[in-house]
Amino acid sequence: MRSLPLPTDTQADVFAMCLSGTTDPDLHARLTAITLTLASAGATYLQNATASALNVIPRVPSVGAVTKAELTGLYEAHLSKTNGAARAVYDRIRNAAPNNRCPLCGVGNVAHCDHHLPKSRYPDLAILPINLVPACHFCNYKKREKYPATAEQQTFHPYFDQHLLADNWVRATLNPGPPPVLVFDTAAPPTWPALDKDRVRRHFDACGLAITFTTNANDELPIIRDRLKLQAGRGGAQAVQEFLNEERDLHSQRPNSWQYATYRALAADVWFVSGGYLTIP
Ligand SMILES: [Zn+2]
Structure with missing residues (x-):
């Protein structure tokens, strides 16, 4: 958005x-x-x-x-x-x-x-x-x-709803599989008004963002696997963790992009960081 x-x-x-x-x-x-x-x-x-x-x-x-x-x-x-x-x-x-x-x-x-x-x-x-x-x-x-x-059914309006983009509300969850799959939903900050939480959920559903984000993120997983293999060869699990943290932080300028949600989920997943990425086909 x-x-x-x-x-x-x-x-x-x-x-x-x-x-x-x-x-x-x-x-x-x-x-x-x-x-x-x-x-x-x-x-x-x-x-x-x-x-x-x-x-x-x-x-x-x-x-x-x-x-x-x-x-x-x-x-x-x-x-x-x-x-x-x-x-x-x-x-x-x-x-x-x-x-x-x-x-x-x-x-x-x-x-x-x-x-x-x-x-x-x-x-x-x-x-x-x-x-x-x-x-x-x-x-x-x-x-x-x-x-x-x-x-509650008002979708995001690009001219009027900047306030809905201030925080992260797109969430990715890693299902370890096999094969590992990322799924997307919304999780607005608990401090948000109920109306805004409902509105971003409605926007997510109305525009089919689960489909758009899931397709793009899962298509990227084999590339991520190979990048992480390179990182592991250079510096082990610590280098893998640092790479995922850096990607997450770089994408944080777009907090509701599938990329930020993806790297946030992957960087926080101990199983994935410690070698789960190798099971990506
Ligand atoms: Zn679109």
Whole structure:
């Protein structure tokens, strides 16, 4: 998970671009009539996202005389479509993640803009820039139409939830097997509020992070085995322990990465350090 700065494009600018690209005079008039309603929905979103209360935002079937299909159509015709009137905004948001790394998992490459609150249930937020987040294929697919029915079901929002990244809550556990396997879950600090503990668990589940992290970590185990063999040849079990400690400490700058969780688990496992790594196939 990574946090990102707020998009600089405003709701008003994007709406104006969508209007400029709308050639049907009837739709143009009906959209113009809901200008203030959409602006208000955007302001409410900002307020609630800042307060970790996006769950209280109402899901709406339409806005004024504009249908859900017409509102989501604005996104498809003007934002995500190549050469759409607001395509530059879509590109700016999608390309905002450093090194193209998905902010929802920290592993995949960004491929899309994801509607944090899905446009199928919140069509009034379909073109709101702060509701659009860069995401990889897998996170985008796993989240799909999910929405927060309760405060606890709010997933990590890269623009608003930096506080959820301050401490480590991704946990790896080594199952000695054979063969040894790493499994992942969440274990937020006991001092955290119950709401935040539930939220990171929900995010972990909603984005399928157990799958993403398990796949990456277990794929790395044969490399780790061979590195540890080299270390053992140079300095025995003490060198193995020091190597694992160093890797753990180097990865601590990303405390919720699968790498940090992996090395934390391995460095703390006496069986693994004293030769268990040799059973990795
Ligand atoms: Zn992702």
